[in-house]
Amino acid sequence: MLKTLISRLGQGVVVIFFLISITFVLVRLMPGDPLTDEKAVPEHVIEKNRAYYKLDQPKVVQFGYYLGNIAQGDLGPSMSKEGRQVLEIIEYSFPASLILGTTGMLIALCIGIPAGILSALRKNSWIDFGTMVFAMIGISIPSFVIGPLLASGIASKVPFLKVAGWGDPLDWLLPAITLGLATAAYIARITRGGMLETLNQDYIRTARAKGLRESTVVLKHALRGGIIPAIAYIGPAFAALVSGSFIIETIFQVPGLGQHFINGALARDYNLIQGVVILFGILIVLANLLADLALAAINPRLRNQS
Amino acid sequence: MSTSHSLYQDAWLRLRRNSMAIVSLGILTVIFLLCFALPFIGSIGTPENSGFEHWFKDPNHQDLNKTFLPASAEHWLGTDQSGRDIFARLLYGGQISLLVGLVATSFSLIIGISYGSIAGYVGGRTDALMMRFVDILYGLPFLVLVILFSLLISEYMESLTTLLRDDWGWNAGFVTRFTNLIPLFVAIGSLGWLTMARMARAQTLNIKKQEYVEAAVSLGLSHRQILTRHILPNMMGPIIVYATLTVPGFILFEASLSYLGLGVSSPNSSWGILLKDGANYMETAPQLLIIPSVLFSITLFALNFLGDGLRDALDPKAAKD
Numbered sequence: 311m312l313k314t315l316i317s318r319l320g321q322g323v324v325v326i327f328f329l330i331s332i333t334f335v336l337v338r339l340m341p342g343d344p345l346t347d348e349k350a351v352p353e354h355v356i357e358k359n360r361a362y363y364k365l366d367q368p369k370v371v372q373f374g375y376y377l378g379n380i381a382q383g384d385l386g387p388s389m390s391k392e393g394r395q396v397l398e399i400i401e402y403s404f405p406a407s408l409i410l411g412t413t414g415m416l417i418a419l420c421i422g423i424p425a426g427i428l429s430a431l432r433k434n435s436w437i438d439f440g441t442m443v444f445a446m447i448g449i450s451i452p453s454f455v456i457g458p459l460l461a462s463g464i465a466s467k468v469p470f471l472k473v474a475g476w477g478d479p480l481d482w483l484l485p486a487i488t489l490g491l492a493t494a495a496y497i498a499r500i501t502r503g504g505m506l507e508t509l510n511q512d513y514i515r516t517a518r519a520k521g522l523r524e525s526t527v528v529l530k531h532a533l534r535g536g537i538i539p540a541i542a543y544i545g546p547a548f549a550a551l552v553s554g555s556f557i558i559e560t561i562f563q564v565p566g567l568g569q570h571f572i573n574g575a576l577a578r579d580y581n582l583i584q585g586v587v588i589l590f591g592i593l594i595v596l597a598n599l600l601a602d603l604a605l606a607a608i609n610p611r612l613r614n615q616s
Numbered sequence: 617m618s619t620s621h622s623l624y625q626d627a628w629l630r631l632r633r634n635s636m637a638i639v640s641l642g643i644l645t646v647i648f649l650l651c652f653a654l655p656f657i658g659s660i661g662t663p664e665n666s667g668f669e670h671w672f673k674d675p676n677h678q679d680l681n682k683t684f685l686p687a688s689a690e691h692w693l694g695t696d697q698s699g700r701d702i703f704a705r706l707l708y709g710g711q712i713s714l715l716v717g718l719v720a721t722s723f724s725l726i727i728g729i730s731y732g733s734i735a736g737y738v739g740g741r742t743d744a745l746m747m748r749f750v751d752i753l754y755g756l757p758f759l760v761l762v763i764l765f766s767l768l769i770s771e772y773m774e775s776l777t778t779l780l781r782d783d784w785g786w787n788a789g790f791v792t793r794f795t796n797l798i799p800l801f802v803a804i805g806s807l808g809w810l811t812m813a814r815m816a817r818a819q820t821l822n823i824k825k826q827e828y829v830e831a832a833v834s835l836g837l838s839h840r841q842i843l844t845r846h847i848l849p850n851m852m853g854p855i856i857v858y859a860t861l862t863v864p865g866f867i868l869f870e871a872s873l874s875y876l877g878l879g880v881s882s883p884n885s886s887w888g889i890l891l892k893d894g895a896n897y898m899e900t901a902p903q904l905l906i907i908p909s910v911l912f913s914i915t916l917f918a919l920n921f922l923g924d925g926l927r928d929a930l931d932p933k934a935a936k937d
Contacts, residue, residue: 321751328752336764341771450916452868452888454875455909458895553757557872561895572876575763583764590757 318602322595329591330380330584334373337580344389344578363389363581376584385585390577396585399570404589406476407559407566411552413482414489415544418551421494423540426501430509430536431528441498448495457488457561474563485562489555493547497540505536538609545601549594627853630929637925640918647915651710675700675708675885684901693907697897702907705885710911712886716800717867717919721859723805728812729848729855735813736820737843747817750810762803762869763878769799796884800873804866815858819851826850853930860923864916871912887912 345351345359360366363386364375379386385396425445429438465471465484475481508514509532517527556568567586574582631637679699687694693702735746773795780786780795823829824847832842871888873879880886887908894905 325752332761333764336761336768340764340768446917446920447913450864450920451909451913452871452875452891454872454895455891455905455913458898458905462898550758554759556759557875560876571760572763572878575767587757587760587764590760594757 318599322599325595326588326591330588333584333587334376337583338369340578342578344580386581388579388582390574390579390582396581399582400567400585400589403565403567403570406564407552407555407568409482410485410489410555410558410564410566411548413486414551415548417486418490418493418497422497423501425498427505430502430505433506445495445498448491453488454557454561456491457558460484460488476564485558485564489551489558493551496543500543501537501540504539505532508532508535534608538605541604542601545597549597552593553590627929631925634925634928636921640921643914643918644922647710651707651714654707675704694903696904705890706908706911709885709887709890712880712884713867713870716870717863719801720804720808720866721863723801724809724812725859728809729816732813732816733820733843733847736817737824737847750813753810758807761807766799766803766878769802773798793884796880800870800879804869808866812858815854816851819854820847823847823850857923857927857930860919860926864919867916
């Protein structure tokens with residue numbers, strides 16, 4: 311187990327290294343320059359800045375400096391927001407993105423898993439059909455349509471909900487629902503498929519024949535196997551929710567990382583782009599790792615493999 | 617040859633029994649014809665003599681005296697905030713959205729199938745190395761990379777535009793429209809092939825062990841012949857199904873990028889841009905948001921249902937229940 315963990319972490323480091331290299335090359339291939347602006351900046355100022363950000367050095371040297379700084383936990387100064395460190399920007403705005411992603415995931419789980427179990431148990435009934443049509447709607451309607459609809463439909467009628475803003479935990483609710491709905495739909499479909507598979511197994515028949523209560527059979531025996539595909543999906547989905555919530559952040563004016571990333575990309579802020587990409591890369595690696603660990607904990611067959 | 621023929625005939629029979637999938641197919645056909653045929657008919661000839669000018673207005677024609685008009689015989693779905701005809705904008709935007717879905721899917725099909733089937737067919741260390749590379753790409757933040765990638769390509773598109781327009785004498789409007797789209801196609805397609813490659817590899821590994829491939833080997837067929845004549849045709853079922861399900865994904869993706877202001881840009885428009893514009897006027901003119909979202913959702917709905925139906929038809933073993 312420990313060996314697997316260490317080798318997986320090693321793999322993760324390789325992935326992150328590749329990610330850093332790819333992004334490093336990609337941003338420098340982009341035409342345009344982080345230091346030139348629409349405003350005319352005097353030549354000597356640009357030269358000074360270029361030296362400050364080490365952009366006057368050869369690319370290989372820049373890469374070496376960058377890797378060295380990362381090893382010390384320093385993501386460098388932002389090139390478009392003067393006087394601010396990339397790490398500072400991330401520390402300041404990432405919590406909102408993380409909270410939004412986590413709440414969205416929780417909502418997706420709370421809706422998706424019960425819906426999936428229910429429609430598997432009542433296969434081909436109207437509950438099943440209704441859930442699956444609802445899931446299809448959740449997958450087909452983009453978040454930037456659901457978001458404004460929820461904002462205007464619910465927030466204007468319920469007094470304690472606001473259309474936009476990020477003050478107290480109640481403000482998390484609408485953006486998180488918007489974010490989590492599509493994921494909830496996927497989880498419902500996956501859970502249904504997994505449950506249908508396990509409900510047909512012999513050991514479920516045995517459990518029923520022993521006279522166990524239906525709730526024990528479903529929740530203790532069938533769910534354990536049936537939830538596996540959903541858990542395998544949750545890891546990557548969580549990372550996608552946290553790193554892909556730009557749109558929701560725009561709709562509901564959440565002060566998250568998304569805006570900074572887009573502005574950084576447009577302003578060619580090399581350090582900011584790289585910092586955000588590395589952060590998301592680490593997040594994806596960790597989420598996949600956690601999902602695998604959870605799978606191994608649930609499914610003994612996976613524990614002794616690899 | 618006759619066996620593969622009957623496989624698709626079988627699939628068609630199974631698909632025809634699935635009423636949801638057939639209805640979806642019909643709806644998609646109508647939407648396709650509307651988006652691609654009608655603007656074409658409308659643009660034939662000059663407005664004075666074609667007789668079709670009422671069918672399809674110029675989607676970029678602004679008239680600030682006619683903003684937010686309700687639906688009428690003149691403007692079938694009314695006009696938007698700049699007095700443009702919503703119906704025309706809807707079809708014009710649909711062209712882009714559908715094109716993005718189809719072209720990006722074709723890109724990822726071509727890359728994914730070649731990559732995956734070669735990895736699976738060659739096997740051994742090459743396979744391991746190629747799939748590790750896919751694993752690494754899987755670990756990258758997709759949205760973020762597509763944004764970077766499309767920004768990168770779009771900057772180089774300017775030189776392509778001047779080349780085609782000034783040196784080769786292509787139609788300026790067409791060139792701008794066309795070069796505007798390439799970054800998006802390439803960015804989405806070149807990063808969206810990963811799952812396709814994994815599927816193609818798994819299929820190839822499976823088929824490689826079949827007797828008919830052994831027979832082909834003993835008959836002395838070349839690797840290329842075995843791959844193109846035996847392995848590729850036999851793995852198309854699941855691949856087609858997956859491709860159908862990625863089309864709505866890519867359409868949605870383009871819409872999200874356009875919503876963020878990073879997708880297609882003027883003079884192009886897409887459903888994503890219409891939805892974005894509509895959301896801005898949600899309070900004063902909700903039809904601007906409602907009309908495109910209804911059409912958009914119906915299209916995605918139909919594509920998803922068709923994909924599900926195709927899965928049940930082409931791949932009975934993987935059917936949901």
